[in-house]
Amino acid sequence: MAAKPRKEKTVVRSKAPSSQGRSWLRALQRAIAIAGVIVMAGVTGVFVTYLMSLPVEEIVIRGDLKHVKRDDISVIIEPRVERGFLRTDIQRISDDLERLAWIERADVRRRWPGTVLVIVSEEQPIARWGEVGYLNARGDIFYGDVLPEYQQMPQLWSDRRSPGALVERYQLLQTVLMSEEMSVAGLQQDQLGQLSAFLSNGMEVQFGDRDFAVRVSRFIRLIRGDLRNEQIAKIDLRYEQGAAVLPASEKWARASAVRSQGGSYGSN
Secondary structure: OOOOOOOOOOOOOOOOOOHHHHHHHHHHHHHHHHHHHHHHHHHHHHHHHHHHOOOOOEEEEEOOOOOOOHHHHHHHHHHHHOOOOOOOOHHHHHHHHOOOOOEEEEEEEEEOOOEEEEEEEEOOOOEEEOOOEEEOOOOOEEEOOOOHHHOOOOEEEEOOOOHHHHHHHHHHHHHHHHOOOOOEEEEEEOOOOOEEEEEOOOOEEEEEOOOHHHHHHHHHHHHHOOOOOOOEEEEEOOOOOOOEEEEHHHHHHHHHHHHHOOOOOOOO
């Protein structure tokens, strides 16, 4: 049987694109990429324009407000939000609100899609500063209306304008006196740094300008010991050891004598 002749395979080879074709392809790809970027930029621009045009639809004010009226807060906020939700300068609103007398902190936030949330914390006075000011627990001075409910607060004052240090001494003395059923009615510091305390029982205590904690301890030992049952008008602790004591009976006797002579009597 005769063998069949073998068929030879025909291989067709594709021609590689010419350099001119490759250049054209790269140009097309670049054109498509540029067109895509332009389209995306346009879409993004439209979207950003839309976002920037969103208005503030609601202002929410939160906080336990006793001294500041909500209307006073709104008057400050409303002109600041007219430019829109995203254009509103929330830091400026916060700064403006914190300039109000009784506002300690104003936390201003955006809440999507159109709300400005304002959380207000009021100052908490622990003492009066002079006749018209107040002090908070950090020793910061702030000024507000002289309110009747705060007239019984301790009154602090320093001619050196150093309220922070004075508040620390007030807090130390107040804490120590609690166990003696007394409290601080006033604490004053003169230009020389001399510190004088006026207590709730009418006693005046002069602590001087140094070793305050040591002299407070000496004062407590005196009123628990030798002076336990005495009525004292004034104690002067400006000594290295011991103290000078003015009994209340002597004070009133001296005051009566001065008044009978037509003069006036001071605590010095």
